[in-house]
Amino acid sequence: MILNLNGIWKMKCTDENNWYKANVPGTVFNDLLNNGVIDDPFYRDNEIKALEIAAKDYEYKREFYIDKELLNHKRLVLCCKGLDTLAEIRINDKPVGRTKNMHRTYEFDIKEYVHEGENTIHIIFESSLEYVRKKNEENPLWGAEDAVKGFPHIRKGHCTFGWDWGPQIPDLGIWRDIFIRGYSFGKLDDVYITQKHEEGKVGLLIKADIENFCGELLDLEVTVTSPDGEVIASKTKTKDNKNHIYLDIENPKLWWPNGYGEQPLYTVEVKLKNKDVELDSKKFRIGLRTIKINRQRDEWGESFEFVVNGKDIFAMGANYIPEDSILARCSRERTEYLIKSCVEANFNTIRVWGGGIYPEDYFFDLCDEYGLIVWQDFMFACAIYEVTDEFIENVEEEAIDNIKRIRHHACLGLWCGNNEIESGWFYWDFERKARHKTGYIKLFEIVLPELVKKYDPNNFYWPSSPSSGGGFENPDDENTGDVHYWDVWHGLKPFTYYRNFKFRFVSEFGFQSFPSEKTIESFTLPEDRNIFSYVMERHQKNGAANGKILYYLSETFKYPKDFSSLIYVSQLLQAEAIKYGVEHWRRNRGRCMGAIYWQLNDCWPVASWSSIDYYGRWKALHYFARKFFAPVLLSVNDEGTQVEFHVTNETMENVKGSVVWKLRNVKEEILKEGKVSFEIAPLMAKKLKTLDFKDVLSSYNDKMETYLEYRLYTEKGIESEGTLLFVKPKHFLLKDPEIKAEITEKEDRYLISLTSKALAKYVELNIEGEDIIFMDNYFDLVPGNEKVIEVEKDIFTSVKDIESLKDNLKIRSLFDTVEQM
Numbered sequence: 001m002i003l004n005l006n007g008i009w010k011m012k013c014t015d016e017n018n019w020y021k022a023n024v025p026g027t028v029f030n031d032l033l034n035n036g037v038i039d040d041p042f043y044r045d046n047e048i049k050a051l052e053i054a055a056k057d058y059e060y061k062r063e064f065y066i067d068k069e070l071l072n073h074k075r076l077v078l079c080c081k082g083l084d085t086l087a088e089i090r091i092n093d094k095p096v097g098r099t100k101n102m103h104r105t106y107e108f109d110i111k112e113y114v115h116e117g118e119n120t121i122h123i124i125f126e127s128s129l130e131y132v133r134k135k136n137e138e139n140p141l142w143g144a145e146d147a148v149k150g151f152p153h154i155r156k157g158h159c160t161f162g163w164d165w166g167p168q169i170p171d172l173g174i175w176r177d178i179f180i181r182g183y184s185f186g187k188l189d190d191v192y193i194t195q196k197h198e199e200g201k202v203g204l205l206i207k208a209d210i211e212n213f214c215g216e217l218l219d220l221e222v223t224v225t226s227p228d229g230e231v232i233a234s235k236t237k238t239k240d241n242k243n244h245i246y247l248d249i250e251n252p253k254l255w256w257p258n259g260y261g262e263q264p265l266y267t268v269e270v271k272l273k274n275k276d277v278e279l280d281s282k283k284f285r286i287g288l289r290t291i292k293i294n295r296q297r298d299e300w301g302e303s304f305e306f307v308v309n310g311k312d313i314f315a316m317g318a319n320y321i322p323e324d325s326i327l328a329r330c331s332r333e334r335t336e337y338l339i340k341s342c343v344e345a346n347f348n349t350i351r352v353w354g355g356g357i358y359p360e361d362y363f364f365d366l367c368d369e370y371g372l373i374v375w376q377d378f379m380f381a382c383a384i385y386e387v388t389d390e391f392i393e394n395v396e397e398e399a400i401d402n403i404k405r406i407r408h409h410a411c412l413g414l415w416c417g418n419n420e421i422e423s424g425w426f427y428w429d430f431e432r433k434a435r436h437k438t439g440y441i442k443l444f445e446i447v448l449p450e451l452v453k454k455y456d457p458n459n460f461y462w463p464s465s466p467s468s469g470g471g472f473e474n475p476d477d478e479n480t481g482d483v484h485y486w487d488v489w490h491g492l493k494p495f496t497y498y499r500n501f502k503f504r505f506v507s508e509f510g511f512q513s514f515p516s517e518k519t520i521e522s523f524t525l526p527e528d529r530n531i532f533s534y535v536m537e538r539h540q541k542n543g544a545a546n547g548k549i550l551y552y553l554s555e556t557f558k559y560p561k562d563f564s565s566l567i568y569v570s571q572l573l574q575a576e577a578i579k580y581g582v583e584h585w586r587r588n589r590g591r592c593m594g595a596i597y598w599q600l601n602d603c604w605p606v607a608s609w610s611s612i613d614y615y616g617r618w619k620a621l622h623y624f625a626r627k628f629f630a631p632v633l634l635s636v637n638d639e640g641t642q643v644e645f646h647v648t649n650e651t652m653e654n655v656k657g658s659v660v661w662k663l664r665n666v667k668e669e670i671l672k673e674g675k676v677s678f679e680i681a682p683l684m685a686k687k688l689k690t691l692d693f694k695d696v697l698s699s700y701n702d703k704m705e706t707y708l709e710y711r712l713y714t715e716k717g718i719e720s721e722g723t724l725l726f727v728k729p730k731h732f733l734l735k736d737p738e739i740k741a742e743i744t745e746k747e748d749r750y751l752i753s754l755t756s757k758a759l760a761k762y763v764e765l766n767i768e769g770e771d772i773i774f775m776d777n778y779f780d781l782v783p784g785n786e787k788v789i790e791v792e793k794d795i796f797t798s799v800k801d802i803e804s805l806k807d808n809l810k811i812r813s814l815f816d817t818v819e820q821m
């Protein structure tokens with residue numbers, strides 16, 4: 001029996017007398033905002049006030065009614081799925097317990113504290129901010145520079161203290177479900193399901209631990225429902241805590257990551273009963289699959305690749321950070337939008353980065369459903385910890401809670417100890433305190449791997465990202481394990497540098513851009529709209545980043561004429577940079593087996609490495625991702641006047657088709673053209689052809705006015721296409737493309753058909769007053785190739801008819817970013 005305590009509570013700052021209405025689950029910042037007590041911390045420079053607010057203590061309370069039936073249970077347990085972070089729980093004014101880790105689930109026996117009728121629960125939160133400040137004075141610990149000093153002292157999502165893309169808003173509150181549960185006869189303590197894959201069947205072993213309070217024989221029932229609704233069941237009588245139940249699934253339907261097959265899910269329900277009365281139950285949705293990391297010595301070093309159901313997967317995706325600095329505002333809908341956006345951009349993998357939180361159950365449900373492999377970090381990043389026995393004990397509980405919660409998901413690809421701490425010790429040698437280094441080894445190379453082995457033995461543990469396997473052995477080694485490659489961007493190396501490395505698996509590399517103008521408008525006044533203004537700089541957390549954007553801009557594009565153009569070209573730079581890396585690594589499929597860029601999303605409106613901004617708006621990079629992660633990719637490796645065509649086939653089928661290319665000039669004459677037929681086996685990359693245009697591109701001037709257009713056709717139509725310039729875009733003699741858009745209606749859709757008179761680079765469509773994801777955007781338009789963009793009518797909010805669509809459709813391309821003389 002459950003008494004849900006979610007819902008309306010009261011909250012106040014402990015220094016004040018005024019109580020406000022609060023929502024649980026929720027957080028202090030969210031409640032204060034809803035009550036109009038504080039200003040939106042995301043607006044202009046309001047973030048500065050956040051630290052004052054977070055420096056105080058807060059109190060939550062509510063009444064709850066306990067009836068006879070609930071009270072009569074042998075055990076009453078208060079279950080707190082998430083308290084952020086330092087909380088004291090009181091029932092009817094008596095202390096019930098304390099918490100110190102936002103990542104843990106806490107349970108308290110409360111039978112002795114409650115009575116029949118009205119009861120009161122109080123939860124008092126001590127400021128995490130003040131706590132880490134104080135602790136750090138006593139014992140300074142190194143942590144990422146953009147966060148509040150001392151954050152490694154507390155088990156709370158690190159980036160809530162700030163990061164190089166995140167504000168400092170160390171919020172507090174009852175951030176996950178809270179309820180009371182009564183048990184009388186027994187309880188299902190733990191259920192663990194393992195799969196044995198054999199020819200034509202999968203055997204399920206269900207281990208159920210029960211707690212028996214009554215000493216009688218209880219019934220344990222297991223039901224497995226297939227994706228088509230077929231039911232297989234098994235039943236046993238038990239008194240003991242350890243139970244094993246076997247079930248065979250014949251003709252199993254296997255789960256695959258996105259792009260390789262379907263995502264069928266089976267439901268496993270385990271029930272504990274006493275003479276037909278259900279005492280407890282647990283429900284899991286599992287996918288039948290094997291997933292391994294293949295690490296094999298080879299001619300280059302050691303491979304690092306996901307192998308799903310025996311097939312090697314080239315991991316394509318991005319790094320995921322918390323979706324909102326005010327966690328109360330996260331929702332399944334928002335996460336689904338994001339995960340869908342990943343799949344729409346052909347992702348098959350997502351990395352949950354260690355500086356945030358272990359995501360909600362629905363995050364993993366969605367990754368199961370949409371087919372994203374999850375690289376799951378434990379929540380440790382860029383920090384040194386004081387690894388005391390107490391700290392280890394706390395972390396062990398956290399790890400067990402989360403391993404048990406997440407381990408059954410089909411999407412779970414691997415567990416990783418932390419983000420960038422092993423490499424931190426290796427490259428920066430941190431503070432050289434021996435005990436901290438020993439603590440590191442204990443935590444990430446002994447304690448966590450042992451826990452994974454014990455509670456989730458079939459999933460892989462990797463000590464750190466990046467790593468070559470641990471022990472501070474060259475963690476960022478090009479030829480072993482995963483790497484974070486930041487010389488392009490942090491190291492100001494040109495995009496071409498990506499091509500110097502054939503990493504085994506790139507789990508981070510990134511490039512910043514500004515969010516869209518609509519997003520900038522949400523936090524600025526018109527006078528702030530200059531990237532060096534005080535307000536814009538407050539929404540740029542990486543100190544040197546604006547300078548870097550401008551540096552790369554100077555290398556690539558002409559000086560943009562205004563703010564709007566600068567925002568737009570910043571996104572183009574980002575998209576081109578990441579494309580450059582990904583295409584190169586996909587061309588080297590086999591040696592390199594993963595390209596996970598930094599970062600997918602934002603937790604507030606900010607300039608950052610994200611491809612989707614805080615409001616869910618796709619930057620140019622996300623549209624590019626859809627193309628550079630296309631299952632069948634045509635990419636071009638160019639060197640001077642030479643071009644190589646490469647095809648990468650990330651599908652499970654043989655692909656046949658042809659590549660059609662044209663070498664054109666700005667007068668739109670075709671200088672050369674050709675066609676190459678190809679056939680490529682599943683899951684491989686190959687070079688199709690090398691061409692040399694040195695006869696027509698003998699001078700720099702020739703290169704300034706010549707471009708290559710290429711397209712890959714299969715029986716499905718055009719699957720991959722692009723254009724290639726032989727000089728940097730700033731030197732290319734772009735002509736006015738005079739883009740023409742014709743809009744027609746076809747049933748429930750508008751068709752926007754676009755043509756141009758000259759090459760148009762990075763054509764951007766935008767409909768004023770609307771937020772729309774187009775089927776394509778930031779594409780090149782070549783004269784003679786009509787591009788038709790279809791838009792469903794019912795996605796519009798303000799556009800009512802074709803005329804208003806015409807009025808509000810704004811189109812620009814690179815040509816428009818500079819003043820024309």
Ligand code: BMA
Nearest residue numbers: 164165382419420484508598
């Ligand atoms: C990485 C991440 C983050 C950081 C990003 C950009 O290495 O792990 O810590 O936000 O770089 O600097």
